[in-house]
Amino acid sequence: MKKISIWFLLLIIFSAQVIAAESLYTIENRDKVMQDYEIHLDYPIFNALQNTDLQEKVNKKISNHVEDTMKEVKQVAKASSGFPILYYGEEFVVKEGQVFSVVLTSNISRGDKYNSDVASINFEDGKDGQLFTLTDIVDMNLLNQQVKKELESEPDTYFHQSFNSVREDTAFYIEGEQLVLVFNKFEVAPGVYGTPEIGIPLEKVKKDPPAHETNVPFPQII
Template identity: 80%
Template sequence: MKKISIIWFLLIITFSAHVFATESLYTIENRDKVMQDYEIHIDYPVFNSLHNMELQEKVNKKISNHLEDTMREVKRVAEESSGFPILYYGEEFVVGEDQFYSVVLTANISRGKKYNSSVTSINFENEEDGQIFTLKDIVDMNLLNQEVKKELASEPDTYYHQSFNSVREDTAFYISDEKLTLVFNKYEVAPGVYGTPEISIPLKKVKKDPPADETNVPFPQII
């Protein structure tokens, strides 16, 4: 019993340390604006402790630009239509593994009974020479599409497997427990009742190998 208690204690301490280490890199800010035609409520991270200050500025700028673009679209639609006000609720989560971090931002927009959600991610390596990476920087898109099609076909009652063509290059994603998890927009691969579906695939099955003749090409150091 004592050995089991010690193991659980160590697991809790390790998990808590990981969460603290991740959260200590950023603070959560919020924006709230209530107008007659629309409401905006957003939580988003602002990084302040990355190893590379230039990268930190780029990441924060990407987050800010994404929010501003979405807010402008909400205001534009509100000005051009009448009826129910538009509600924009933005939420976020940050995942870190082996210094590779993903900021996953979800925009939930509703108007009356119409409701939609879209997801984007900003992915980067927290190193002195760290960079921002896209999905196609990490994986072989052909292999990824093959694996995703298998996953969709394995649950035909859940996913639109027959109409699926390919994964968008800007599909949101994060990496955790040696798995690549794709986060799709609402209605993109499944009925709206499933929200923003996530599909996880072992990273080793789809990971792109850096070119053998380009040893200086930046590549994230993830397993």
């Protein structure tokens, strides 16, 4: 009973973070049905960030990701025949303090072939806010060590033996003191697990800014 209560509390906290972020953006929809492809996707466009210059950059990155994926789907559909390509795009936004993570999942299928790729756009709002990547905030060597431990702890679930390293463009978001990695379908586990998420304590992998540099861009996550 205690375990269920803890998970319920965590669900409430996560939901509150998502709801708080929702007031800062609207959801755009794209739906197009053609003979050789279908596109159905949602994605956020921010309209109430403190830093309007940053807001423009964030929205541009989101739009570019959507447009690039749509373009790829159309090109593949045009160059081949058979079953139509189905592209379903999903999104969620997580807010942790002034740090935002936009997680975009592209679910693409054709006949009985399915794949899901995940990308994230991460940024810190505010006067000096900025976009940042995974390599900006973590030591990749430490991160790989921690992820390998997590994979090895569940050998029946993950492809721990074939794991080499975390991609630098792996999707992620910040939740409390956890760095949550979101892997592509089939990347670290069988397809039945979808796009697996692995949480790592941020303190164990966090990269400290060089002591001799006073103006190092670094999000105030904790």
